[in-house]
Amino acid sequence: MTPDNFSPSVSHEHQHRALDRLAVHQARLQHRPARLLWLLIGPGILVMLGENDAPSMLSYAATGSQFGIGFFLPFVLLTFAMAFVAQEITVRLGAASHAGHAELIYRRFGRFWGNFAMIDLLFTNFLTLVTEFVGIVAGAGYFGIPAWVAVLCGVAVVSTAVIVRRYWSWERFVLILALFNLVFIPVAILSHPNWGQVGRSFLTWHPLVGGFNTNTLVILLSDIGATITPWMLFFQQGAVSDKGLTVADIRHGRIDTALGALFAALAAIACIIATTPLFIHHMNASQFGAAQFAQALTPYVGHIGGSLFALGVLEAGLVAATTISTSSAYAFGEVARQAHSLNRSFHEAKGFYLVLIGVAALAGSLVLIPGFPLEMVVIMVNVIAVLTMPPAIGFLLILANDKDIMGAHRSTWWLNALGLAVGIFVSLAGMIYAISVIFPQWF
Numbered sequence: 001m002t003p004d005n006f007s008p009s010v011s012h013e014h015q016h017r018a019l020d021r022l023a024v025h026q027a028r029l030q031h032r033p034a035r036l037l038w039l040l041i042g043p044g045i046l047v048m049l050g051e052n053d054a055p056s057m058l059s060y061a062a063t064g065s066q067f068g069i070g071f072f073l074p075f076v077l078l079t080f081a082m083a084f085v086a087q088e089i090t091v092r093l094g095a096a097s098h099a100g101h102a103e104l105i106y107r108r109f110g111r112f113w114g115n116f117a118m119i120d121l122l123f124t125n126f127l128t129l130v131t132e133f134v135g136i137v138a139g140a141g142y143f144g145i146p147a148w149v150a151v152l153c154g155v156a157v158v159s160t161a162v163i164v165r166r167y168w169s170w171e172r173f174v175l176i177l178a179l180f181n182l183v184f185i186p187v188a189i190l191s192h193p194n195w196g197q198v199g200r201s202f203l204t205w206h207p208l209v210g211g212f213n214t215n216t217l218v219i220l221l222s223d224i225g226a227t228i229t230p231w232m233l234f235f236q237q238g239a240v241s242d243k244g245l246t247v248a249d250i251r252h253g254r255i256d257t258a259l260g261a262l263f264a265a266l267a268a269i270a271c272i273i274a275t276t277p278l279f280i281h282h283m284n285a286s287q288f289g290a291a292q293f294a295q296a297l298t299p300y301v302g303h304i305g306g307s308l309f310a311l312g313v314l315e316a317g318l319v320a321a322t323t324i325s326t327s328s329a330y331a332f333g334e335v336a337r338q339a340h341s342l343n344r345s346f347h348e349a350k351g352f353y354l355v356l357i358g359v360a361a362l363a364g365s366l367v368l369i370p371g372f373p374l375e376m377v378v379i380m381v382n383v384i385a386v387l388t389m390p391p392a393i394g395f396l397l398i399l400a401n402d403k404d405i406m407g408a409h410r411s412t413w414w415l416n417a418l419g420l421a422v423g424i425f426v427s428l429a430g431m432i433y434a435i436s437v438i439f440p441q442w443f
Contacts, residue, residue: 006154012057013343016166017244024249040252041259043239046323047232048080048260049089049178052267053128053320054135054313055381056226057184060268061293063219064275065283066263068268069193071101071208072223073201073269080265082422084257089411089419090233091253094240096409101237103334117395118335120388122359125231125328127381129363132321137367142291142307150314151364157318158360162353167242167342174322180315181267183308187297188270190278190305196259198273205250209279214436221433226268228426230392231327236331242341261351267312274301274309321360329356391429395422 016376018037027036063072090101097104102121106114133154140150157177163171200206210216236257245253275293277300291310298306326342332355334342339349346353397419400411411419 006402008092013339013348016168016343017242019106020168021244037252037255040249041256042175043236043243043245044087044091044204044253044255044257045260045263046171046174046178046239046319047236048083048257048264049181049267050235050320050323051083051098051227051229051232052181052264052316053226053324054134054139054317055131056268057271057313057316058135058293059219059222059226060271061275063223064272065278065293066215066219067209068276068279069197069273070201071205071221072272074196074205075220076223076268076272077202077265079224080261080268082425082442083228083232083264084261085418086228086396087232087236087257087261088254089415090237091240091245091257092221092406092409093396093399094237095245095247095250095253095406096406098241098244098246099237100241100330100334100340101395102232102331104237104405105395106335108402108405109395109400113395114367118331121230121234121331122328122355124381124384124388125324126359126363127230127377127384128229129321129359129383130366130377132317132324133364133367135313135317136321136364138291139310139312139317142294147368154318154321155357155361155364156158158322159325161322161342161356162346165345166364169238170342171239171243174319177315177322178319179263181312182263182270182318183312183315184267184270184274185390187301187305187312190301191274191297193273193276217432218436221429221436224426224429228389228422230388231324233392233396234331235323235327238327238334238340242330242343250409262386271312274305277301282424321363323369325356325360328359329353345420387430388421390427393419393426397423 002247024036024039027039060076063076093101093104099107102117105117118431133151134153137147138151141147160173161170164173208216240253275297278293278296281300283296294306294310294313297309301309329352332338333349333352336351338351340352341349344352344388397411397416399405400419401416403410
């Protein structure tokens with residue numbers, strides 16, 4: 001079947017989704033599990049690797065350079081396990097409701113909370129996008145690429161959604177780009193770590209250099225914020241809905257999310273290991289940017305390793321800019337009740353695409369303004385992100401237990417227990433982090 005077989009009255013969105021669903025149905029009938037998995041994966045890997053954004057990778061780099069191999073390797077693995085718990089709920093929500101996260105909040109909690117969720121997300125996402133373009137510019141700067149060229153390329157990557165006009169093709173393009181996050185693994189290998197010490201750290205959670213102090217707390221909370229944020233909920237549920245996943249696909253959606261968490265955790269842990277030589281040689285890298293980390297690592301990992309590190313930060317910013325812009329566009333379309341699908345053309349979903357491209361273009365342009373307070377924006381992003389997690393987790397858990405929305409797929413008691421534990425942990429950590437930033441004299 002091709003689009004020519006459809007009635008002219010059927011939208012491109014429904015045509016493309018129907019063709020994708022037909023391919024899934026055929027793979028099931030033909031008992032081709034590998035092809036079925038290939039067709040259904042995407043949103044989970046994208047959301048997890050997208051959260052390994054430029055600021056997150058720099059947070060992991062700072063962790064390795066200040067603490068080396070030890071406590072933070074298993075801790076980061078734990079944070080991605082918590083991220084999986086939260087994102088698994090969005091898979092079930094999207095598959096059971098065929099609606100995005102903002103739309104469900106609007107439907108379940110009313111116009112006020114729906115508008116609140118959208119405005120809060122758009123504002124936080126915009127500030128986060130500024131930090132992504134900072135990473136893009138910094139990573140590109142290592143290769144001598146001018147800032148304005150890097151920003152234009154970043155906006156161009158985000159804008160490919162308009163050209164592709166099909167969710168499946170867009171997803172595959174961004175997936176290929178996202179997998180470059182794994183370049184931190186060869187950088188870690190080139191740093192020649194003590195693999196025995198790496199293995200022991202996962203079993204013992206030691207050492208924790210310097211013990212538990214203010215600096216340790218800040219890094220702990222920063223790494224939590226690098227793993228679980230509100231935009232992830234909106235993006236993955238919107239992508240699951242746009243992809244057309246049904247309740248029959250929930251198991252594969254979980255596998256997709258688990259794979260994403262695994263890949264992202266490997267990249268994050270590799271980044272910590274890769275920057276451990278800076279800790280061993282007592283280099284103060286707490287305020288390093290992407291290019292500075294790459295330059296500082298070059299004597300220990302070689303020019304190839306340094307280039308791969310800079311490329312990884314550049315890629316992280318590009319993927320995050322794409323996924324975060326898309327999550328903003330999904331939320332806008334859902335609450336404004338306008339077309340919001342990557343399966344639609346620009347003509348069919350102007351508002352959706354204008355938000356998607358507009359927020360990226362505006363964020364990128366701010367980075368080019370001389371003297372713009374980028375450091376202040378980064379601080380604001382971290383504070384706002386952690387302060388918005390408690391209500392985000394609250395909405396998520398209530399929706400996951402709504403029988404009218406979820407039916408037989410609402411959360412069981414043990415899924416609720418896991419979700420509640422993650423919510424409490426992230427909320428407490430977020431509040432402590434916000435207090436530490438606003439009132440540093442207390443710590």
